Each structure stands twice: as C-alpha cells, then as structure tokens.
Amino acid sequence: MVSLKYFFSMTKAYWGNIGFAFLFVVGLIVILVLEKEKIKRYAFLWYSLLVLVFIYNPITLLLSRKFLESTTFDQYYLRYFSLIPVMAVIAYMFTLLLKRLQGMKKLAGVLASCLIIAVLGNCIYTEDWFTKAENRNKVPQDVVTICDLFADYQGDVVRIMAPQDIAVYLRQMDSKFSMPYSRFLPDEAYELSNPNPEVSEVVKYANENNVDYVVVSAVDNVLNAYLNYGFEIYGRTPYYAILKVFTPSWILTEYSMASGDQGMCYTMENISDGTLIVIDGGDAKNEQTVRDAINERGGTVDAWILTHYHQDHVDSFNAIYENPQGIDIKEVYVTPLDADKFYQVAQEWDDVDSFDKFIEITEGANNINYVSRNDELSFDDLKITFFNAYDEVVEDCVEDIPNNDSLVFKMETANRSMLICGDCHSRYMADYLVNTYGDKLQSDILQCGHHGNNSMPEDTEFYEAVSPEVAIFDTPDKIMTSPNYTAGALAAYLQQLNARIVWYKSAPNVFGL
Structure with missing residues (x-):
C-alpha cells in the first residue's frame, strides 16, 4: 500500500496533467498496431514497457531507498522517469499516422499534431525555474558578484561555505573557491538560509573544516543573527551576504520577560570551560526562565551581577537565591546602595520590597561582593571593568538615585566588547561617564x-x-513603538550612528564576544 501511494505521487509529479500520459499510451498502441518492423517495435514499444516495469517495481523502490541519499531520494527517483522515451514515442506515433495521409490531409494532420502538442x-x-540569463555566464548574478568581490583576494584558495543554489555555481565560475563538502550538503549548510539559524553549529563546522567565509541569506533576521554573533561583512549582493567567520570565546544571551514587560536578563557563558555569568534576571514572573537557562548550562552560576x-531586575534572583x-x-556582585539613602x-x-527582600536573604552571606567604581573582574579571557557603582558621584547626581546607582560596566575580550548600563540614565551620569572615561566607553554592543x-x-x-x-x-514592542515612550526616538538616533537595533521582538538574542 505504501509503495502504491508513493508510485502514485511520483507519477503525478512527473506527468502533471494526463494529456501527455494519454498521448504516450495512444502512441504505444499505434506502434503496436501499425509498426511491423521488429527493430522499431523493440526500440519504442518493448523498451518503454521494460522501463515502466523497472520504475513501478517495489523491488526497485526498496533497493533505491537502501542506496540513495534519503534527504534527496524523491528527486533521484524522479530521474528514473526520464528513461521513458515519451516524446520519441509520441513523435513516432504522429509520423506513422501522417505517413498514411496525402496532400492537404497530411498538411492538416501536421498542423493538428502541432496544435495538440501546444494545447x-x-x-x-x-x-x-526558467528565467532570462542575467549575464553572459548564464549563472545567477549573485554568483558573479561574489566572484568579483574575491577578484583581488590574496591567496590561492578561498575556503567558503554557501547555500546549495550558490555553491554549485561558485565552483564552476572560479576554481579558487574550495568547499568542505560535495553535492551532499551537511546539515550545517542549511543554517545559512534558515530563518532562525543555529549560528553556533556553523561556527563549529567552519572551525572543524577550516572555513574562512560563509555566504548567508541577506534577509534581516538571518543576517543579523550572524552579525550579532560577531561575523563581519566581507561583501554583499542583492540576496546574499558574504561574511568572515568569527569564533567567539563567550556567548551572551538576552532574554525577554515572561511577563511581557520590560526587564533585564542576560547569561554570559564561556564556550571552552562553561563558566557562567548571569546579569540581573528580571521580575518574579521570569524566575522559571532564569532557572531553565542556568540548569541548561550546568546549574552553577560562577558570578551573578x-x-x-x-x-524588574532583581526579583528572579531573590527567588532563586532564597530557594536554589x-x-x-x-x-x-552588587552596587553598594546605602539603605538609609x-x-x-x-x-x-522604586520597589522597596525588592530591596528589603535582597537585604533579608543575603544577610550574613559570604558570597555578596559590593562593587566600587573602577573595580575589575577577570574570567579566563574576559575582562569586566566597572565604570559606575553607588558612591558620592551618584549621590551628587541627586536625580533618581535608585536607578542611577546601577552598575555600569564593560565586558571585553580581545575581539569584542559590550557596555552594560543597567538603568543608569540621567544627563548628569552621562556627562560624568563621557568626561571621566571617554574612549574607554567604546564598545561593539551597548x-x-x-x-x-x-x-x-x-x-x-x-x-x-x-x-x-x-x-x-x-x-517589548509596546515601549519600542509607542509615541508615549522615548525608546523609539533613541532607536532612530542610534540608527543614524549606524547601530543595529535589537529588542525583545527577536529574543532570545545571542551575541558572541
């Protein structure tokens, strides 16, 4: 029954409508009745029947499944149908019929034959699948553009990874393109155009196979996933982006709030040794999200900032710290906010209850570290420098101390950096940070x-x-897009400074450092 269903689906896929299938069957009958020469009968009639028996044979199907690639099995099995001499049989049928006509009847028969084929x-x-050639090479113009981008490449070989519709042409166009796979694409290659790519899988494959460049879809959500991870744009075409592979040592993940509100929750994980840093955690409704994120990474938090x-920053921490x-x-690591102040x-x-709860559950604990301005922490190749913590500078700010006492710190590796501002937001603090730290504030991610x-x-x-x-x-969107908030205006300003904007719409958002 399974074989019958499969044969039916393949027949429908090959023949489409029944018009040519009908003509083919009629052609076989005409050849059987009218053709007397054995050699021609063998060539058209018996050969066609043998091919049909081969194709519609459960044994053929069974053996083909055993030896052919499963992911592309259908397209390979469909190729068997090309062995059927469909047009040859139909053409010879018309030839046999037209030979029996004379004069105007033959001409009318020829016209009728052409009309039947056309209809x-x-x-x-x-x-x-049929398009006008975009260039004299008769390959997609994206391929030509990619080749042009590497025209001045210094080196004998470009180790590159590309989606299938690009990869097949790159090899034809320029022999210096070398790919770590043949016609059978690895699963990782499909991530290059996957709407929600697993970039880490591509990085792992690229490292194992010495790939230096990847070609990915230029659709925003695909391209941005790779750029967030640290890949750099080498060049672009209308539909693809060519990126230099970046191998991060730390993975930063931003999470949205389960409550649907604003909040702050990040994890920072060392790829090599699993060191885990958690930043804030969000409101109480986000507790399970934070627990899951920690447990998925081994269950140990080496540093919680x-x-x-x-x-919306500390309640999940309070719940987990109280009941691990x-x-x-x-x-x-916390800002040393003075309780009386x-x-x-x-x-x-200002959520006095959240502050009181933190004080209650951490009283007497020996793992609570109060941070001072200019303190530094190191975890493997990651350096964390604190530019703000509660002190006399924040007190002098006067305005909104419970927010402006936020830890402001820079996390950096040799290749990328990120500046965390918490809820520090006033003009006084911005001026202080710029005047005091200047170029040290420069970061790839803000x-x-x-x-x-x-x-x-x-x-x-x-x-x-x-x-x-x-x-x-x-x-969330309600703050990013509403005219009642200023987030949208700031996003527009940052875009003028050539920054890409990321928010909860695409969360969880993953970045490489």
Missing part, C-alpha cells in the same frame, strides 16, 4: 540604560563615545 504542453518561458534593586533548588551561586529618596515605583526609555540624553555625546555596532533595548 497539452506548457510554455517553459512561463515556468518559475545585579545592576540595581528594582523588581539545586542551583549553585558562587559569587554575587534609598529609603530617603525612594518613590512609589545595552541602553533604563531599557532605552528616558535614557541618557542624545546631546551628551555618550552614544558617540560608545559608538556601538549593536544597541540593545531590553523592552
């Missing part, structure tokens, strides 16, 4: 203070000092 057939110029004590359920938290300046939105809403003013030169490639807004 039953399809014009190839209307098919999707809390930027400040508002509920097997999670091991080695060290916690906090109670003195706290407004109704986490915008206060979720990008009512953040550091654009005229402070703060964003020019950071000059980010990517700007992250830890916020």
Whole structure:
C-alpha cells in the first residue's frame, strides 16, 4: 500500500496533467498496431514497457531507498522517469499516422499534431525555474558578484561555505573557491538560509573544516543573527551576504520577560570551560526562565551581577537565591546602595520590597561582593571593568538615585566588547561617564540604560563615545513603538550612528564576544 501511494505521487509529479500520459499510451498502441518492423517495435514499444516495469517495481523502490541519499531520494527517483522515451514515442506515433495521409490531409494532420502538442504542453518561458540569463555566464548574478568581490583576494584558495543554489555555481565560475563538502550538503549548510539559524553549529563546522567565509541569506533576521554573533561583512549582493567567520570565546544571551514587560536578563557563558555569568534576571514572573537557562548550562552560576534593586531586575534572583533548588551561586556582585539613602529618596515605583527582600536573604552571606567604581573582574579571557557603582558621584547626581546607582560596566575580550548600563540614565551620569572615561566607553554592543526609555540624553555625546555596532533595548514592542515612550526616538538616533537595533521582538538574542 505504501509503495502504491508513493508510485502514485511520483507519477503525478512527473506527468502533471494526463494529456501527455494519454498521448504516450495512444502512441504505444499505434506502434503496436501499425509498426511491423521488429527493430522499431523493440526500440519504442518493448523498451518503454521494460522501463515502466523497472520504475513501478517495489523491488526497485526498496533497493533505491537502501542506496540513495534519503534527504534527496524523491528527486533521484524522479530521474528514473526520464528513461521513458515519451516524446520519441509520441513523435513516432504522429509520423506513422501522417505517413498514411496525402496532400492537404497530411498538411492538416501536421498542423493538428502541432496544435495538440501546444494545447497539452506548457510554455517553459512561463515556468518559475526558467528565467532570462542575467549575464553572459548564464549563472545567477549573485554568483558573479561574489566572484568579483574575491577578484583581488590574496591567496590561492578561498575556503567558503554557501547555500546549495550558490555553491554549485561558485565552483564552476572560479576554481579558487574550495568547499568542505560535495553535492551532499551537511546539515550545517542549511543554517545559512534558515530563518532562525543555529549560528553556533556553523561556527563549529567552519572551525572543524577550516572555513574562512560563509555566504548567508541577506534577509534581516538571518543576517543579523550572524552579525550579532560577531561575523563581519566581507561583501554583499542583492540576496546574499558574504561574511568572515568569527569564533567567539563567550556567548551572551538576552532574554525577554515572561511577563511581557520590560526587564533585564542576560547569561554570559564561556564556550571552552562553561563558566557562567548571569546579569540581573528580571521580575518574579521570569524566575522559571532564569532557572531553565542556568540548569541548561550546568546549574552553577560562577558570578551573578545585579545592576540595581528594582523588581524588574532583581526579583528572579531573590527567588532563586532564597530557594536554589539545586542551583549553585558562587559569587554575587552588587552596587553598594546605602539603605538609609534609598529609603530617603525612594518613590512609589522604586520597589522597596525588592530591596528589603535582597537585604533579608543575603544577610550574613559570604558570597555578596559590593562593587566600587573602577573595580575589575577577570574570567579566563574576559575582562569586566566597572565604570559606575553607588558612591558620592551618584549621590551628587541627586536625580533618581535608585536607578542611577546601577552598575555600569564593560565586558571585553580581545575581539569584542559590550557596555552594560543597567538603568543608569540621567544627563548628569552621562556627562560624568563621557568626561571621566571617554574612549574607554567604546564598545561593539551597548545595552541602553533604563531599557532605552528616558535614557541618557542624545546631546551628551555618550552614544558617540560608545559608538556601538549593536544597541540593545531590553523592552517589548509596546515601549519600542509607542509615541508615549522615548525608546523609539533613541532607536532612530542610534540608527543614524549606524547601530543595529535589537529588542525583545527577536529574543532570545545571542551575541558572541
């Protein structure tokens, strides 16, 4: 039954409508009746029947499944049908019939034959797979552009990885392109055009096979996934981007809030030894998301950095620290906010309960580290430098101390860097950071203070000092797109500075450092 269904589907795929199948059957009958020469009968009639028996044979199907590549089996089995001399049989049928006619009848028969073929057939110029050649090489123009981009490449071989529709032509166009696979593409190659690519799989494959460049779809969500990971654009075509492979040592992941609100939650994992750093964690509804993220990475947090004590940053930490359920938290780094000062300046939105809970559950703990401005931490090749923590500078700010006491710190490896601002957002603090640290603020990735809403003013030169490639807004669409908030305006400003904008819309967002 399975074989019958498969044969039926293949027959439908090959013949399409029944017009030519009908003509073919009629042709076999005409040859059987009218053709008397054995050699011609063998050539047209018996050969056709033998091919049909071969194709529609369960044994053929069974053996083919055993030896042919499973991922492309259908297209290979469909090729068996090309052994059927369809047009030869139909043409010879018309020849036999026309030989029996004379004069105008023969001419009318020829015209009728042509008309039948035209009516039953399809014009190839209307098919999707048939297009006008874009260049004299008769290959997609994207391929020609890619070859031109590497025209001045210094080296004998370009180790490159490309989607199938590009790969087959690159080899034909230029012999210096070398790919680590033949016609059978590895699973990793499909990630080059996957709408939600697993970039880590491509990096792993590229490293194992000495691949230096990849060709990926230029669709925003695909391309941005690779750029976030640290790949660099070597060149572009209308439909593809050629990227230099980047191998990060740390993977940073931004998570959205399960509550659907703004918040802040990041994990930073060392690829080689599994060292895990968690930044904030988000509100109470995000607890399970944080637990899952930690457990998926081994269940041990080597360093948990809390930027400040508002509920959308610290409540998940409070819940997990109070009830670890097997999670091991080695060290916690926090801003040393003075409790008396906090109670003195706290407004109704400043979440006193979250701060009180943190103080309660960490009392007497020996793994709570209060950070000072200019402190540094090191984890393997990752360096963390703190540019802000609660001290007299924040007190002098006066404005919104519970937010502006946020830890502001730079995480950097030899290749990439990120500046975390927490909820630090006032003009005073922006001016202080620019005047004090200047070029040290420059980072490839910026986490915008206060979720990008009512953040550091654009005229402070703060964003020019950071000059980010990517700007992250830890916020949902309702804040990014509403005229009632300033996040959209800041995003537009950062885009003018050539920064790509990332927010919860595409979360979880993954970055390589």
